[in-house]
Amino acid sequence: MILEAKELNYYYQDGDMRRYILKDTSIAFEKGKFYTILGQSGSGKTTLLSLLGALDTPHSGTVLFKGEDIKKIGYEKYRRNHVGIIFQSYNLIPTFTAVENVLIPMSITENEVPEDKKTVAYNLLDYIGISKEKADRPVNKLSGGEQQRVAIARALATNVELILADEPTGNLDEEMEQEIIDIFKKLAHEHEKCVIVVTHANEVAVQSDQSFLLRKGVLTSNE
Amino acid sequence: MGFIKRSLLSIVRNKVKSFILLAVIIVLGSLIAGAVSIQQATSNVEKNIKERLGAAATLELDYEKLDSLSEEEWMEIELQDIDLETIKQVGELSYVKYYDYNMSNYFGSKSIKSFQGDDVEYEVEYEGPSMDFMLKGINYAPVLDFEEKKGKLVDGRVFSQEELDNGTYVAIISKKLAELNNLHVGDTLTLVNEVYTFDNKTGKEKLVNSRDIVLEIIGLFESQKVKEDADGNSNRGMFDWMDIDYQNTIYVPNEIVRSETQYQMEEYMKADQEFAEMWEEEGSSFEHYTPMYVLNNPEDSEAFEEEVLPLLPEFYKVVSASDHYDSIAGPVESMANLSKYVLIAAVIGTVLIIGLVVLLFLRDRKRELGIYLSLGEKRSKVVSQVVIEVLVVALIGITLSLFSGNFIAAQVSDSMIQADNSSMDDDVIYYSELQPDLTTDDVIDSYEVNLSSSYILGFYGIGMLTILISTVIPLIYIVRLNPKKILM
């Protein structure tokens, strides 16, 4: 298991009441597989993903990365060395170019990165479908689909094995959506990554190797 | 893309925002720099002028206080002289560098001419006894006027203590007087001590007795206070007149003035019985001394005054050279006040406005900071990145405002001093024993807006600190949040 969540609890305090978003949620993921977690809007998908990516911390329960508690690894360190996160709203630095956005995590991570970072960044973007000409544009001058590709390239730049994505195709049209999904499949199957995508779209879920359903804070297998 | 490179890149990429921040810093910085420049310049003036005014002090009757007395009170009081004891007691105070006390008296001469200016074509003929020369009695051998640069010994020597003690008939005269009469060191000059009575009925003076005062010239002095500039200064006439007076001053041991005055009194009393009786009755003395103290430090004058006042008889006061500062520094003082208020307002305004601008600047970038955090960047580096960004802009802004502020200060000062000065009816001229020739023009001349290194350092320090604090506080508030709160 590359990633495991054990009995995660997450709630919002509502007066005297605790409104649980996640209740004793447990889940496990392997390398080389493309996972989806399906749920309606407001079901807690983003919450779960942010706990898996250490963007937030649970009220109780643990997340284990290769068997080690990420709290022990250190949330910051876990984020910079072990996980790549893709957001629905891309979250790129708007004034920087595509290639600069890809270069940023390479200078933050402690993972080994090749000497000629810039060439690697261009190659990575090219592989994801961003030409050299577009790579040198400020990202706010790229289309949504192109921006999400840049975000994927950024997530891959530190050479991590774990990719988390929060509704990565939510803002894209169907054609774009399919291209992005194809990239995820390729990453899982050809590059041995563990790709976890949360989505409300069934057509995304059906293309994954394994799918879970999140309802009222409870996860079930989605067969 | 380390954080330093990111911050520099951000400055360039966010041109508009950087420029707004820069503009705000320059505008407010100029205001502060201007106010500080003016403050600094005025305090320079104060120091400068007080130094030039010197550390001299004397004891005088307080005429203002006497004037305010009613007629009855006036009849009651008995004005005492300051006796020699008191003068010496004050002279022994630790504030005093050296001091002198002088008697002076005027005498005429039959053999030498008095100095009447460099370019006098006609000679003024006087009827009756001439009193052209002032003998100034000296008790301090090196001559206080020379030490204090009123005059300068250019030939010969000053007195010896022995000459002062014995009242030897030696004199130091001005070089101009010597040249006029073809006198040299070693020559003698003769004054005449004539005693007259005045007949009220006939309106005529009658010579009672006279004796010669024969003085050996031991030194020549030149006046130091004459301004060299020949610009059409409207005050020149005044200074010339004062200078002529000084050129005809003859320094002698005080004992000579005392004994010559005594001779005058005695001869006069022989001729005027009535006066002699009255004099006798009142027990008056003809020994009137004007003391002159030079303090170690002009700043001591207040403390000196405080200590001396209890020692003095009633109705006397201490007059210090630096007292005149207020009367001549009017325009500069009003600038200092104005700049003080501008400075206070500017500092408060700057802290508020810079704080707000930086806050807006950061609010806008909150998401960006969240992205760096989500990529696992250390909080300290995220903070550093933005701090560097703001400080680089601030550094440029402060540097520019230092110069623009200084420039503005110079312009403002110029026009304000001009306006202020021309609105005054007359330049204040203070002429006394203490200070012959400082005017408002001198004050304005010594007013100079310039940059001292401590001021520059202070300005950078305070400026950077203000901006640093108003950046770091909201930054820390942001990076404390977890990335989900910022981003999702």
Ligand SMILES: Nc1ncnc2c1ncn2[C@@H]1O[C@H](COP(=O)(O)OP(=O)(O)O)[C@@H](O)[C@H]1O
């Ligand atoms: N700050 C908050 N306070 C209270 N409830 C919140 C807050 N943020 C989110 N929620 C609630 O938590 C639930 C889960 O949110 P989220 O994980 O974003 O769902 P999803 O991503 O599946 O749409 C939602 O019902 C939402 O209303």
Ligand SMILES: [Mg+2]
């Ligand atoms: Mg969501």
